[in-house]
Amino acid sequence: MLSRLAIEKEREIKMNLTEKLDILKENLRNMESLVVAFSGGVDSTFLLKVAYDELKENVLAVTARSSTYPEREYREAVSFIEKLGARHMVIMPEELDIDGFSKNPVNRCYYCKKELFSKIRDIAMENGIKYIADGSNVDDMGDYRPGIMAVKELEVVSPLREAGMTKEDIRILSKEMNLPTWDKPAFACLSSRFSYGQEITREKLEMVDKAEQFLLDEGFKQVRVRHHGEIARIEVAAGERIKFFNEELMDRVYAEFRKIGFSYTALDLKGYRTGSMNETIL
Numbered sequence: 365m366l367s368r369l370a371i372e373k374e375r376e377i378k379m380n381l382t383e384k385l386d387i388l389k390e391n392l393r394n395m396e397s398l399v400v401a402f403s404g405g406v407d408s409t410f411l412l413k414v415a416y417d418e419l420k421e422n423v424l425a426v427t428a429r430s431s432t433y434p435e436r437e438y439r440e441a442v443s444f445i446e447k448l449g450a451r452h453m454v455i456m457p458e459e460l461d462i463d464g465f466s467k468n469p470v471n472r473c474y475y476c477k478k479e480l481f482s483k484i485r486d487i488a489m490e491n492g493i494k495y496i497a498d499g500s501n502v503d504d505m506g507d508y509r510p511g512i513m514a515v516k517e518l519e520v521v522s523p524l525r526e527a528g529m530t531k532e533d534i535r536i537l538s539k540e541m542n543l544p545t546w547d548k549p550a551f552a553c554l555s556s557r558f559s560y561g562q563e564i565t566r567e568k569l570e571m572v573d574k575a576e577q578f579l580l581d582e583g584f585k586q587v588r589v590r591h592h593g594e595i596a597r598i599e600v601a602a603g604e605r606i607k608f609f610n611e612e613l614m615d616r617v618y619a620e621f622r623k624i625g626f627s628y629t630a631l632d633l634k635g636y637r638t639g640s641m642n643e644t645i646l
Contacts, residue, residue: 392419392523393418395494395497396422398423398495399424399425399484399497401481402452403433404441405550406534407524424450424487424491426455431458431459431569431570432459434573434577463475466563466565468560468563473514474513475514478518481496481515495521501524501531501533503531554569555569557588571626574624578624579617582613582617584607586636595626598630598631598632600631600636601636
């Protein structure tokens with residue numbers, strides 16, 4: 365049984381969440397029409413759901429499909445949209461064709477976001493839609509994110525951040541709304557698996573995608589395969605690291621990664637954390 369203090373704390377959290385959700389809904393209603401950059405992740409799914417509930421046909425979801433995103437992510441996004449019933453468009457930006465992107469500079473995400481939201485802005489203008497929104501939340505402000513500069517330049521709004529919502533807030537509310545993404549692992553585009561300065565190619569992206577899919581098929585939930593030339597550095601959730609104390613699993617992973625093209629495979633002892641590739645520049 366919960367103590368009185370625990371009950372009061374739970375009530376306080378609930379009230380704060382209710383207030384944030386009310387602010388979000390009011391802000392969305394005031395926008396009147398909105399394009400949501402929809403990836404199918406935790407944040408954009410929650411944002412789209414609330415926006416659709418408030419604005420209905422005045423919301424348009426736009427999903428990007430490219431070599432930097434796994435096909436499984438695209439399929440999950442389409443599946444959710446079909447069940448929700450919102451209007452949906454798919455665009456085909458190819459980040460590798462952007463001048464400078466494949467060289468993987470430290471501001472790589474700036475090029476990507478500028479390309480993506482420039483295309484979305486054109487769609488918004490063609491459809492007479494007033495605002496463009498991304499799924500950024502308060503927690504996104506704590507890491508190195510050069511893409512935020514492009515978002516600001518193109519006047520993209522971030523309703524979740526403006527409502528003061530954290531990732532945990534979004535997961536709690538998503539669970540209450542029975543959204544399938546409430547406990548979905550965090551995801552970032554496959555380009556984030558490369559050290560800055562290392563050239564990104566379609567072949568390398570395919571290697572990472574196949575390697576991560578193999579680990580997911582092995583039952584891991586939170587996975588990153590960082591590409592360091594001949595070396596694959598595996599990051600899994602802290603609680604999943606112990607699974608590698610299994611010789612048969614290690615042998616399967618090593619053999620499969622050799623087939624994919626990695627000469628060596630290593631386990632990151634610290635485990636998964638957001639923005640691990642930024643640790644060398646921060």
